[in-house]
Amino acid sequence: MTIRHKKGILLFFALVLVLAVATACTQEAAPEAEEPAAETPEAEAPAEEEPQELETIIFGDAGWDSLRLHNAIAGFILDHGYGYDYDVIPGSTPNILEGVIKGDVTVLMEMWQDNVPIYPEYREAGTILELGTNFDDNAQGLYVPRYVIEGDPERGIEASAPDLKHVEDLKNYPDLFPDPEDPGMGLIVNGPPSWAVTTIMEVKGAHYGLDEMYNISGSGTAAALAASLSAAYERGEPWVGYYWEPTWITGKYDLVLLEEAPYDDDLWNEEAGYACEFKPSDITIIINPEFAGKNPAVTEFLTNYETSSALTAVGLAYMQDNDAEIDEAAEWFIQEYEDLWKDWVTSEAHEKVMAALK
Amino acid sequence: MNEFPEIFELNAGDYVETFVKWLTTDHMAVFDSIRDGILAFLLRMQSIISFIPWFVIIGIVFIAGWRLKGVRSGLFYTLMLLTIGLLGYWNDTLLTISIVLTAVIISLVIGIPFGILSANYKRMDNIVRPVLDAMQTMPSFVYLIPAIMLFGLGMVPAVFATTIYALPPVIRLTTLAINSVSKEMIEAAESFGPTPWQALLKVELPQAMPTIMAGVNQTTMMAMAMVVVSSMIGAKGLGYSVLIAINRTDIAMGFDAGISIVFLAIIIDRLTQSIGDKFRHDE
Numbered sequence: 001m002t003i004r005h006k007k008g009i010l011l012f013f014a015l016v017l018v019l020a021v022a023t024a025c026t027q028e029a030a031p032e033a034e035e036p037a038a039e040t041p042e043a044e045a046p047a048e049e050e051p052q053e054l055e056t057i058i059f060g061d062a063g064w065d066s067l068r069l070h071n072a073i074a075g076f077i078l079d080h081g082y083g084y085d086y087d088v089i090p091g092s093t094p095n096i097l098e099g100v101i102k103g104d105v106t107v108l109m110e111m112w113q114d115n116v117p118i119y120p121e122y123r124e125a126g127t128i129l130e131l132g133t134n135f136d137d138n139a140q141g142l143y144v145p146r147y148v149i150e151g152d153p154e155r156g157i158e159a160s161a162p163d164l165k166h167v168e169d170l171k172n173y174p175d176l177f178p179d180p181e182d183p184g185m186g187l188i189v190n191g192p193p194s195w196a197v198t199t200i201m202e203v204k205g206a207h208y209g210l211d212e213m214y215n216i217s218g219s220g221t222a223a224a225l226a227a228s229l230s231a232a233y234e235r236g237e238p239w240v241g242y243y244w245e246p247t248w249i250t251g252k253y254d255l256v257l258l259e260e261a262p263y264d265d266d267l268w269n270e271e272a273g274y275a276c277e278f279k280p281s282d283i284t285i286i287i288n289p290e291f292a293g294k295n296p297a298v299t300e301f302l303t304n305y306e307t308s309s310a311l312t313a314v315g316l317a318y319m320q321d322n323d324a325e326i327d328e329a330a331e332w333f334i335q336e337y338e339d340l341w342k343d344w345v346t347s348e349a350h351e352k353v354m355a356a357l358k
Numbered sequence: 359m360n361e362f363p364e365i366f367e368l369n370a371g372d373y374v375e376t377f378v379k380w381l382t383t384d385h386m387a388v389f390d391s392i393r394d395g396i397l398a399f400l401l402r403m404q405s406i407i408s409f410i411p412w413f414v415i416i417g418i419v420f421i422a423g424w425r426l427k428g429v430r431s432g433l434f435y436t437l438m439l440l441t442i443g444l445l446g447y448w449n450d451t452l453l454t455i456s457i458v459l460t461a462v463i464i465s466l467v468i469g470i471p472f473g474i475l476s477a478n479y480k481r482m483d484n485i486v487r488p489v490l491d492a493m494q495t496m497p498s499f500v501y502l503i504p505a506i507m508l509f510g511l512g513m514v515p516a517v518f519a520t521t522i523y524a525l526p527p528v529i530r531l532t533t534l535a536i537n538s539v540s541k542e543m544i545e546a547a548e549s550f551g552p553t554p555w556q557a558l559l560k561v562e563l564p565q566a567m568p569t570i571m572a573g574v575n576q577t578t579m580m581a582m583a584m585v586v587v588s589s590m591i592g593a594k595g596l597g598y599s600v601l602i603a604i605n606r607t608d609i610a611m612g613f614d615a616g617i618s619i620v621f622l623a624i625i626i627d628r629l630t631q632s633i634g635d636k637f638r639h640d641e
Contacts, residue, residue, distance in 0.1 A: 223590075
């Protein structure tokens with residue numbers, strides 16, 4: 001036993017030694033390997049007549065796909081058109097917002113201001129700079145899969161709620177969406193607890209009288225919400241809950257947004273129970289003010305940057321259909337919608353981006 | 359030379375994804391019944407716990423602390439529970455306890471027999487150990503999403519995920535405990551010609567008990583550590599309050615809910631530990 005032990009220890013030390021030597025060697029080798037890579041941007045820099053070092057642009061990734069796609073599109077254009085390096089940093093919306101204020105994050109391409117109650121304060125105080133609208137034709141609300149209302153002969157699913165159109169119609173179907181944790185009650189899956197919209201949905205539920213027969217229950221995280229919907233859809237089961245567009249989920253699955261009264265400013269408050277559909281919210285692009293001041297070219301480009309929910313969904317659908325990475329989808333988008341973005345950039349940047357695509 | 363050649367490509371995850379999809383669509387009856395079973399157990403547990411008046415629970419904890427550790431500890435635990443109540447997290451605490459307890463019970467029911475088997479069969483031990491390593495180190499969100507696909511949102515996937523994380527210590531320490539029962543003790547017992555069951559129940563297990571209890575204690579602590587993670591898939595309780603607080607950058611609320619988790623964990627830790635010490639007394 002002891003001899004075997006000793007052998008084991010020896011072997012362990014031998015391994016550690018090998019690893020140590022290997023690390024030391026790579027450390028020596030590393031600078032050599034990096035040099036050729038570093039040469040290219042330096043060689044280009046004088047030609048652009050911009051001898052000073054450009055800051056790296058850091059995009060915030062608050063965790064959903066449309067934002068990732070916009071990050072990749074803007075990143076590609078800034079990288080190839082303007083010579084900026086870019087990086088993406090993940091985090092929750094409040095953390096990213098905090099990062100934009102501090103300068104750890106440079107840009108957030110989609111600021112869903114309705115979801116962050118404190119945001120207007122930040123904007124007023126000038127700790128962040130709002131550059132403009134990315135898109136404003138988005139939708140949100142309660143969704144059900146289309147097969148719940150119309151059935152799906154191909155999958156052998158019968159319509160289980162043919163008369164479900166308006167949110168209020170849900171009153172007739174609590175048994176269709178049962179809550180396993182609370183027998184006798186229905187379940188409306190709500191958004192993550194931190195989103196302001198989650199509270200709005202609760203108020204809406206109370207207003208429509210749905211809270212008597214439904215638990216309107218938070219889903220913890222956006223990922224959990226997506227998994228819940230996706231599992232129900234794959235199984236062909238009824239599901240009702242909060243979702244929003246544009247997402248890959250709304251691109252991939254055939255969902256129906258339940259109707260509500262048209263948006264009305266007078267109805268959109270807590271006393272009135274938010275008794276109308278969501279106002280398409282302005283999804284804006286925000287930037288760290290200090291960075292914006294120092295880099296007018298970036299500011300100008302991002303101020304011009306404007307897409308739409310429908311266009312974003314096309315990009316996301318391309319990604320899902322072709323099993324493409326975000327970067328591939330971004331390049332495809334840039335190729336496909338040249339007319340859209342060529343007005344956002346200088347003609348010089350336009351040429352460079354087009355050259356980089358080939 | 360430093361780059362791994364790109365022409366060699368392995369998409370192991372795709373097979374796992376296909377597998378999970380296949381489970382969700384083709385075998386949902388199996389998982390539905392597992393879910394219903396766990397859920398029934400959980401709801402029963404919850405209704406029992408919330409049926410007991412709050413002062414009775416505090417009383418029980420006081421007496422347990424006093425008997426197992428001393429009056430001062432008993433008073434201290436009482437104070438901690440009262441603080442949780444005053445902070446307004448009593449109901450959340452009960453929810454959390456029922457999820458943690460369910461996960462711990464499932465872990466023990468699975469873990470102790472597995473630990474005993476691993477101690478007796480070397481080959482089994484060789485298979486179980488890397489699996490346990492994977493359970494402890496695999497980032498929990500990786501299996502949380504499949505857990506939602508299989509069990510839906512809420513408490514059941516929370517119990518599932520908590521069990522995965524909390525199971526390894528009890529298996530490891532049970533194996534260790536049985537293996538370190540002294541040779542002399544076993545030889546002495548064998549001279550009476552016991553059946554294997556007798557040897558296990560009358561000699562090995564009692565001897566191994568203090569170490570097994572340390573495993574139970576560790577398992578419970580691991581389960582407590584998963585409270586916030588399981589709230590990310592919609593399980594209510596203390597973790598949910600922490601999650602809300604984190605997302606709103608509400609430091610006050612985060613602290614209140616966080617300290618409640620700490621108090622609860624301390625009480626559970628000290629009590630299970632001292633139960634283990636009682637067994638050590640017999641040695």
